[in-house]
Amino acid sequence: MSKIRRNQPCPCGSGKKYKHCCGRLAAIAAQASRPSDESVAQISLQLARHEAREHQRQLMQGLGRPIISLEDQRGYRVVAIGKQLRWSKAWRTFPDFLFDYIKFVLSPEWGNAELKKPDAERHPVLNWYRKVCEFQQAQMTRGSDGLYSAEMSGVVRAYLGLAYDLYLCAHNAELPELLIKRLRNAQSFEGALYEAYVIGNLARAGFHIELEDESDSTRSHCELTATHHDTGRKFSVEAKAVTSVSTRAGASTMPPRIRNKLYEALRKRADYERLIFIELNRAELGTPGNIPDWVRHVDAELAQAEKDLTIDGEPAPSAYVFVTNLGFMHAFDSTQWTEVGLACGYKIGDFASRTGAQPILQLALARDRHAELYWLRKALQKHNTIPNSFDERLPEEQLNDEEAHCLLIGSTYLIPDQDGKQISGVLTDAVVVEQEHKAYGTYRLQDGRHIIYATPLSEIELTTYKRSPDTFFGVIKEVAKGIKEPLDAYDFFWQTYSRTSRDKLLEFMSTWPDYPALTKLDQKELAQNYCARMAELMWAGHGRG
Numbered sequence: 001m002s003k004i005r006r007n008q009p010c011p012c013g014s015g016k017k018y019k020h021c022c023g024r025l026a027a028i029a030a031q032a033s034r035p036s037d038e039s040v041a042q043i044s045l046q047l048a049r050h051e052a053r054e055h056q057r058q059l060m061q062g063l064g065r066p067i068i069s070l071e072d073q074r075g076y077r078v079v080a081i082g083k084q085l086r087w088s089k090a091w092r093t094f095p096d097f098l099f100d101y102i103k104f105v106l107s108p109e110w111g112n113a114e115l116k117k118p119d120a121e122r123h124p125v126l127n128w129y130r131k132v133c134e135f136q137q138a139q140m141t142r143g144s145d146g147l148y149s150a151e152m153s154g155v156v157r158a159y160l161g162l163a164y165d166l167y168l169c170a171h172n173a174e175l176p177e178l179l180i181k182r183l184r185n186a187q188s189f190e191g192a193l194y195e196a197y198v199i200g201n202l203a204r205a206g207f208h209i210e211l212e213d214e215s216d217s218t219r220s221h222c223e224l225t226a227t228h229h230d231t232g233r234k235f236s237v238e239a240k241a242v243t244s245v246s247t248r249a250g251a252s253t254m255p256p257r258i259r260n261k262l263y264e265a266l267r268k269r270a271d272y273e274r275l276i277f278i279e280l281n282r283a284e285l286g287t288p289g290n291i292p293d294w295v296r297h298v299d300a301e302l303a304q305a306e307k308d309l310t311i312d313g314e315p316a317p318s319a320y321v322f323v324t325n326l327g328f329m330h331a332f333d334s335t336q337w338t339e340v341g342l343a344c345g346y347k348i349g350d351f352a353s354r355t356g357a358q359p360i361l362q363l364a365l366a367r368d369r370h371a372e373l374y375w376l377r378k379a380l381q382k383h384n385t386i387p388n389s390f391d392e393r394l395p396e397e398q399l400n401d402e403e404a405h406c407l408l409i410g411s412t413y414l415i416p417d418q419d420g421k422q423i424s425g426v427l428t429d430a431v432v433v434e435q436e437h438k439a440y441g442t443y444r445l446q447d448g449r450h451i452i453y454a455t456p457l458s459e460i461e462l463t464t465y466k467r468s469p470d471t472f473f474g475v476i477k478e479v480a481k482g483i484k485e486p487l488d489a490y491d492f493f494w495q496t497y498s499r500t501s502r503d504k505l506l507e508f509m510s511t512w513p514d515y516p517a518l519t520k521l522d523q524k525e526l527a528q529n530y531c532a533r534m535a536e537l538m539w540a541g542h543g544r545g
Helices: 022-033 037-061 094-106 108-115 124-139 154-172 177-184 189-204 259-266 294-308 360-369 371-382 395-399 459-467 486-497 502-508 523-544
Strands: 068-071 077-081 084-088 207-211 224-228 234-241 273-279 319-326 339-346 412-416 422-433 438-445 450-456
Touching: 077 094, 077 154, 084 094, 094 108, 094 154, 094 177, 108 124, 124 154, 154 189, 154 207, 177 189, 189 207, 189 234, 189 273, 189 371, 234 259, 259 273, 259 294, 259 319, 294 319, 294 339, 319 371, 339 371, 360 371, 360 486, 360 523, 412 450, 422 450, 486 523, 502 523
Parallel strands: 234 273, 273 319
Antiparallel strands: 068 077, 077 084, 207 224, 224 234, 319 339, 412 422, 422 438, 438 450
8 A cells, every 4th residue: 555645635534634634633643652852861861770780790799699788677788699698687788698608618617627727737828717806806996887998908808809709600500519629728729819819800891600620530621611601702711820939028029930830821722722720829019000020021922832832742821821910919908909811822923012112903803703702801800899888889979979970960950040140940960170179060941051161070070980980970981091092092982983884984094095995895894994994093193292
C-alpha cells in the first residue's frame, strides 16, 4: 500500500482531506504515544549519572566483577564473594569486611594456633596482623561519624592487599585450596603471595581466571589461564618471585637478575600466548615520578636473553613480561613507597618497544593490537588501591556525601541574580578552577536565560575533584589530563574525531600530499591517520614548549 498524502481524500469516505480527518487523529495519537520532552531529558540525565557512577567504580575497582553488596533492614551488611555470601553488622567500610575475610579464608583455628608460637616462629601474616593492630592504636583517628581513618602504612597495604587479592580471586574465579595451603606454609608463602597479587591484578584488568589443575603431574603447565572478557583473547600465565638481595641498611646493592626466572617460566608448556610476571623483591622504596636504576638493568638483560636464551636447544618462545617491585613489602613502618612495574615484549617487537622513538600512528596501532596488555598495565598503575566503600563512592563521599558533591549537572539550585535576589536555575555545565578553589557553573533560568555563577569549593570538595575530575559534577565530563607522552596527544584528538564521517575526514585531508592513497582507506583508518598526524604536530609543539 502506498502512503496516504496529507491533501488526498480521506479513505474513510468522509469527503474531507486526510489531514483534516483521520490524519489529524493519527497525528494526535502519535503525539500522545511519545513521552514528553521533559521525560526524555530526565531519562537521559539518569543514564548519564549511571554511566558516571560506573566510570567512578571502575576507577576504584578496575574492570573486573563489581563489588556486590547490600545492607538489610536489620543492619546486616551482606557481601557476595562469587556464589558465597558473608554478612556482619560490624562492616561499615570495605576494609572492615577485608579484615574479617582474610581471617575466614586462612581460618581462625590456624590463626589462633600461630598466635601461640613465639614471634620468631610465627607465620609472617600473623606478625603483619600484630603490626597492623599497633598501627591502628597509634595512628588512626575517629571522625564525627564514628569512622576511623589514617594514611596507609606499608604493613597495612600488605595485609589488606592480600585480603583484597584473595577476595578478587574468589569473586572472579575460585579460591583453590592448594593456594590457601601454600599461603599458610611459611616456606611457600612468598610465592603464593605473589600469585594472589597477579590474580588480583588480572581481575582488575577485566580477565576471567581459570586456575590449572596443580594435582596433574603428567605434564608441565602454566599456573593459570586468563581470558579477557571483552575480546576473548587467552593467555597462559606464570608468576615468579626473585629472592631479595639487600644490605643491612635495606637498600639492594646488586643489579637485579631475572634470566633464571624467565627461563623457568618459558620452559613451562603453554596452550596460549604467554604472559609472565616477575617480582624483583628489592628493598627500594623509590621516589614517585622517577624511574629506578633497576629498570635499565632488567631491560638490558631481557634484550640479551632475546638473542641467546634457549629451551631444550631451541630458541625460547615469545612472551609478554611484566616485572614488578612492590615497595610496600619493605616499608612496613612507613607511609611512603612506590609500586613500580615494567612492561616488556620479549620477542614481541611492537609491545613496549625499546627501539626508540616511533611514529605516533605505529604506537596507536600497536596499542590496539595489544589492547588487553595495555589494560593490564593500566590496572597495575591506576587500580592498585583498595576500595574504601562497597559501592562507587570515593572515600570523601563515604564520609560526607553532601560535602563531597555540592554541584550536580541537571539539578536545580538557588543562585543570586544581579539584584541579589535568590532565583532558581538548572546547572547545565561547570568547570573547576583549582587555583581559585571555585567551580564556575552555567545555569539555565526559568525564563530561558543563562548566567554564570562561581561557587566556592571546600577542601573536601577539592580532594574529591582531584580523585575523579571526570565525574565530579555527576556526569562524565572529560577533563584534560595534560600531554605527558605521544599517545596522550593522539587520545586527545581521537576523543573528537574517532566518529567523524569519512567524507568530512577526507575534506580535512584534501590538501595532504598522499591524499590519493588516503581515499582508499575506510572511516576508522582515516580517523587513525588524521589523529596521528595532528598528534605529531601537537607533540612537536609540546617539545618546543
